[in-house]
Amino acid sequence: MASGWAAEELASLQARGLRRYLEPLDSPQGPVVRIGGESLVNFSSNDYLGLAASATVRAAAVAAVERHGLGSGASRLVVGDTTAHHRLEARLAAFERAEAALLFNSGYAANTGVIPALVGPGDAVFSDALNHASLVDGCRLSRARVVVYPHADVEALSRELERAPARRKLVVTDTVFSMDGDVAPLADIVQACRAHGAALMVDEAHATGVLGPRGAGLCEELGLESRVDLRMGTLGKALGGLGAYVATSRRVADLLVSRARPFVFSTALPAAVCAAAEAAVDVVEKDVELRERLWRNIRRFAQGLQALGLRAEARSAVFPVVLGSPERALEVAERLRGAGVLVKAIRPPTVPEGTSRLRFCLSAAHTLGHVDLALDALGRAGVHRRDY
Ligand SMILES: Cc1ncc(COP(=O)(O)O)c(C=O)c1O
Structure with a gap:
């Protein structure tokens, strides 16, 4: 009985671009993670100081x-x-x-x-x-x-x-x-x-x-x-x-x-x-230096987003790049992934309808090279043209 209910609900989620899937890491949490044999620079973790695997x-x-x-x-x-x-x-x-x-x-x-x-x-x-x-x-x-x-x-x-x-x-x-x-x-x-x-x-x-x-x-x-x-x-x-x-x-x-x-x-x-x-x-x-490294990365990322024509403020380690529909957010996340950048699409009900986004999280463990890779991938994905 419940399987029938689930099938209905899953089909509805799928049709609206709202179904979620699990993706196991095959590595410790960190600035670079391995998923399905692929190494990706990780911008979706809340491990802001890189302590999870320290x-x-x-x-x-x-x-x-x-x-x-x-x-x-x-x-x-x-x-x-x-x-x-x-x-x-x-x-x-x-x-x-x-x-x-x-x-x-x-x-x-x-x-x-x-x-x-x-x-x-x-x-x-x-x-x-x-x-x-x-x-x-x-x-x-x-x-x-x-x-x-x-x-x-x-x-x-x-x-x-x-x-x-x-x-x-x-x-x-x-x-x-x-x-x-x-x-x-x-x-x-x-x-x-x-x-x-x-x-x-x-x-x-x-x-x-x-x-x-x-x-x-x-x-x-x-x-x-x-x-x-x-x-x-x-x-x-x-x-x-x-x-x-x-x-x-x-x-x-x-x-x-x-x-x-x-x-x-x-x-x-x-x-x-x-x-x-x-x-x-x-x-x-x-370890004051650890927080300083995080803030160096935050500032670099905020400046890079601004250079792409996006609104960004260096106020925390979280940066939304709002794209609008769930499909658009999933599509851009996939393109970034092709460039080695892991950033998950965030969709309703986590965020309000029409504001699906990529949510970038910076970490003290990122190098400036990692940060620039994400900015470059965003530019190549055409996100600077702001469709939202
Ligand atoms: C603002 C906020 N409060 C609470 C939580 C829940 O914390 P936890 O993941 O420890 O359950 C989260 C995130 O998960 C959060 O972003």
Whole structure:
């Protein structure tokens, strides 16, 4: 029965250019990856600092596997909690200059767990129109009234905050928007929240390790750490591992331990993943050159896109090249692949209809030669002629 349903749905996805396929890597994550015997320069990974396969992170994970084994055996509240989890949480709290940090198994789990733990029926949650799907799903699961405000429009947000008759008001926003690479007007959002008695949660998934003098994200860059109630950061992107954390007050962290369902009802991260993340945070904080190399690549790529006549700002490691239809995005991705450049087409529902795109992610591990190869391939694919 279900196979029949699936066949129908798959045919519909295929007809609209929206079917997805898996493509296994036959190499570690890195600036060059192997897929199906082909070596490709990889512009689709969120491994912004090249830590996923780094010797330091690997060694920390291997040592922890030797010490703790692999599986954690249970949720943290049962018997899956280890000293490695607590060490990492203390390290992350210090890194984020927060009272506390609490681990989650992924950013998706954090966002879908935290929002319903804080707001519910009778409350309102205000969400940027371009927020990541995990924030969107967290809002839906909370059963609070969801108010979606136009992207980065703080005036509209303020108006909505003003007229919402809710018991509790929570604003949620990405800091770096995952598919556009632009940055939220955070100082103004903080002010709007203050003015209307709202709490603020930000998602720093694409800012952690990339922005801020120590790599702690946009809140750190703007000196707003103490003015944001909850800051979610991921361990699976610039930190090269898996999982996520929420930096917040001790009281909020304590509440999440009892209330956030993905925390309560899911097997804990392996201790080895925690040990690897701890090593990665040390690298992020100490290896300033790594971030400088990432920013050198970001600037070079932004300049190259501008030279092709495309709009581009060096504000994060994410660059969208918007092409319009799914078919056009797939076609250009295929042409780039022919030139040795791996960049996946991003299509609805990940991005709004009519804005299918190539999403380039820069890494500190890219050489300038890699960056120029991508620019050259884009030029040859005729993308400078902008059909969108
Ligand atoms: C902005 C944002 N938030 C949350 C997530 C989810 O994080 P994770 O991959 O750790 O589940 C992602 C990406 O996957 C993201 O881009």
